Structure formats: structure tokens, C-alpha cells
Amino acid sequence: MSKLRVAVLGAKGRIGSEAVRAVEAADDMELVAALGRGDELQTLVEAGAQVVVELTTPDAVMDNLDFCLRHGIHGVVGTTGWTEDRLAQLRGWLDAAPGAGVLIAPNFSLGAVLTMRFAQQAARFFESAEIVELHHPNKADAPSGTAARTARLIAEARAQAGCPPQPDATTTALDGARGADVDGVPVHSVRLRGLLAHQEVLLGGVGETLTIRHDSLHHSSFMPGILLGVRRVVSAPGLTVGLENFLDLD
């Protein structure tokens, strides 16, 4: 069986360098390119890459995906910064590239994917829902892509169930004291030396609370999800948002 020809963009970064090692160690994959900032994207075409693992920055990801899709290369994307406008633009590029697939995974770790699923399931049963995400201080974006996605999933579940807005009597607050409002769900971002990637979903009802917590302790936690994404995206044309779509969770 021929090996999947895989390239990594952002290959010298924190997660990209780990992804390079994971692809090299996978029996069914061949690492054909490992590119960093300033490297020529044309190398992907010359190397015959079938799938690009995109782990760069929100500033770079759109140009990289535009190039990949114009050359029929599938994408597995961990880079954050996804807005509805960006997703719409990506869908347009995919429409013009029949057969090509892109997976956007706000988080590649199994525990984080399950946290999102559990939070989505629990959201309608509690009056209050808030998220605390905690990351290393070198992270460029806040809130994290995972927290933003979790908040949207909670908000969707609550809206579908007809839940009223959350109780909150705050009338006076310092800017930021109640976190960022993501679709009505407050998200609080901590940046602390010593941490990697952590999230708590706090749910509150009358006389009880439920806390769902996940901790990524090392970048290795993201690698099985990345490799699964590479294996599955080649037969999943169009846009897939969330690794849960490639896991048989239900």
C-alpha cells in the first residue's frame, strides 16, 4: 500500500515540530516537506504533497490554504482564528476544488473533543455556563479556539432547548472582569508560565455545580488526532469542522 505523502507547515513551531516527528514515525505516511515562515509554498507541489498539516498562525493560514486548494492538496488545520467570514471564504475555495477536503480541528486531543461533547450535552440542564481556559503565556490568541468553539456549542444547545439567558446581576464591572462574551457564554482566559493547554467548563444549577476539566500536559496529546485527521481527510471532500466528525462518538 502506498504511503500518504504529508507536509507540515509551521514545522519549527511548538506543535509543528512535534507533528513532524509524529508523521515521520507513522508507518503509513511519508513526510515530504516541512516548511517554516518564508519557505516557498511551491515546494509542496514539487514534493507531491497530498495532505498539508497547517500549524502556523492566524495571519498565515488563509493564504496557505488558498494555495493548497488551488493545487488540489487536502488540509488538516490546527491553526486558530476561525470566524464565520473565514469559514465562508474557505467553503468558496473548496467549491472550486472538487474532491479536496479540509479538516479544521479547534483541538486535536481526544480529551478536549470529549470535553466539548460533554459540555454540549450538559448545557441545557443548567442555568449558568462559563468557561475558563488556561494556556502557556506564549499563546498569541485569546480566547483559545477550543474555548470559542465550546462556548458556541453550549450556546447552540441552550438555544435549541429554549433556555433563557443566563442569570447575571452585574451592573458595575471593570472592563474584562466578566470575561469575553462568546454567544452569551462568558469565557475567561488565563496565561500562565508552566501551563500548556487546559480548560474548565463550569455549569451551575440550583444547589449544584458540574465542572468538566481537561488538561493537555504535552504536545504529544495532539498527535493521534492529527494523524487520524490526515488519514480521514483524503476521503472527506469539503469542509469538516471538529475532529469529532472523524470519531464514532454516538
Ligand SMILES: NC(=O)c1ccc[n+]([C@@H]2O[C@H](COP(=O)([O-])OP(=O)(O)OC[C@H]3O[C@@H](n4cnc5c(N)ncnc54)[C@H](O)[C@@H]3O)[C@@H](O)[C@H]2O)c1
Ligand atoms: N488544534 C490544536 O489541537 C492545536 C494545538 C496546539 C496549537 N494549536 C494552534 O496552532 C497554531 C500554532 O501554535 P504553536 O504553539 O505551535 O505556535 P508557534 O508560534 O510555536 O508556531 C507557529 C510556527 O508557524 C511559523 N509560521 C508563521 N507563518 C508561517 C507561514 N506562512 N508558513 C509556514 N510557517 C509559518 C512560525 O514561524 C512558527 O514557527 C496556533 O494557532 C495554536 O493555537 C492548535
Ligand SMILES: O=C(O)C1=N[C@H](C(=O)O)CCC1
Ligand atoms: O497552545 C495553543 O496555542 C493551543 N491552541 C489551541 C486553541 O487555541 O484552542 C488548542 C490548544 C493549544
